[in-house]
Amino acid sequence: GQQLNQSPQSMFIQEGEDVSMNCTSSSIFNTWLWYKQDPGEGPVLLIALYKAGELTSNGRLTAQFGITRKDSFLNISASIPSDVGIYFCAGQLGDTDKLIFGTGTRLQVFP
Amino acid sequence: DAGITQSPRYKITETGRQVTLMCHQTWSHSYMFWYRQDLGHGLRLIYYSAAADITDKGEVPDGYVVSRSKTENFPLTLESATRSQTSVYFCARRVTPNTEAFFGQGTRLTVV
Numbered sequence: 001g002q003q004l005n006q007s008p009q010s011m012f013i014q015e016g017e018d019v020s021m022n023c024t025s026s027s028i029f030n031t032w033l034w035y036k037q038d039p040g041e042g043p044v045l046l047i048a049l050y051k052a053g054e055l056t057s058n059g060r061l062t063a064q065f066g067i068t069r070k071d072s073f074l075n076i077s078a079s080i081p082s083d084v085g086i087y088f089c090a091g092q093l094g095d096t097d098k099l100i101f102g103t104g105t106r107l108q109v110f111p
Numbered sequence: 112d113a114g115i116t117q118s119p120r121y122k123i124t125e126t127g128r129q130v131t132l133m134c135h136q137t138w139s140h141s142y143m144f145w146y147r148q149d150l151g152h153g154l155r156l157i158y159y160s161a162a163a164d165i166t167d168k169g170e171v172p173d174g175y176v177v178s179r180s181k182t183e184n185f186p187l188t189l190e191s192a193t194r195s196q197t198s199v200y201f202c203a204r205r206v207t208p209n210t211e212a213f214f215g216q217g218t219r220l221t222v223v
Contacts, residue, residue, distance in 0.1 A: 006153070030209060031209050031210075033211055033212070040216075040217075041216060041217070042113065042201050042203075042214030042215050042216050042217050043154070043201070043214050044113075044214070045211045045212075045213070048210075048211045050209065088153060088154065090154075090212070092208060092209055096208075097142065097159060097161055097167070097208040098156060098159065098169060099144065099156070099203075099205070099212055100156065100170075101146070101153045101154040101155070101156075102153055103151065103152060103153035104153045
């Protein structure tokens with residue numbers, strides 16, 4: 001079954017606010033990836049993290065690979081309407097080839 | 112362009128019929144994956160393949176069959192479709208297990 005707990009499930013925020021979401025697990029992951037999905041499209045990669053403790057930014061997005069290798073968070077600063085979508089975390093499970101996804105965070109941004 | 116094409120984009124089929132979803136990559140990356148996406152479940156791994164002729168089960172493999180005779184293609188077959196297999200199916204490619212996955216646009220399958 002699903003091994004990644006992603007929260008929150010949904011967020012409704014005003015334009016300009018900062019957003020934070022996270023993923024946790026009882027399993028160890030070697031890689032963390034954050035994706036965004038727009039309606040009718042496949043997920044698109046936002047940020048990739050490869051080392052425990054790594055902090056990486058991509059424009060207004062910042063993500064971190066937890067020190068324990070069991071969690072990761074994504075922050076979006078100064079949200080804009082085009083940030084609307086579903087955000088997924090994904091983790092490379094331990095010593096396997098499997099990439100496991102969280103259940104997603106649905107983000108709505110109001111002007 | 113993610114370099115991965117799925118067909119068809121939309122499919123309606125009847126319960127009990129066999130249906131095959133196609134996935135083709137324009138690269139020759141080793142790893143390919145099939146996921147299904149359902150409300151409240153995110154993306155769940157059905158099958159994956161590390162190379163031609165090497166496949167392995169994911170989280171929800173029951174009712175599905177895959178093959179990988181060529182590196183570029185990774186078809187997913189529902190041998191006898193059921194209503195519970197109504198979903199959006201995504202194919203993905205990766206260079207290695209530790210690099211990012213690139214996704215196709217998905218196939219929306221409805222089983223009636």
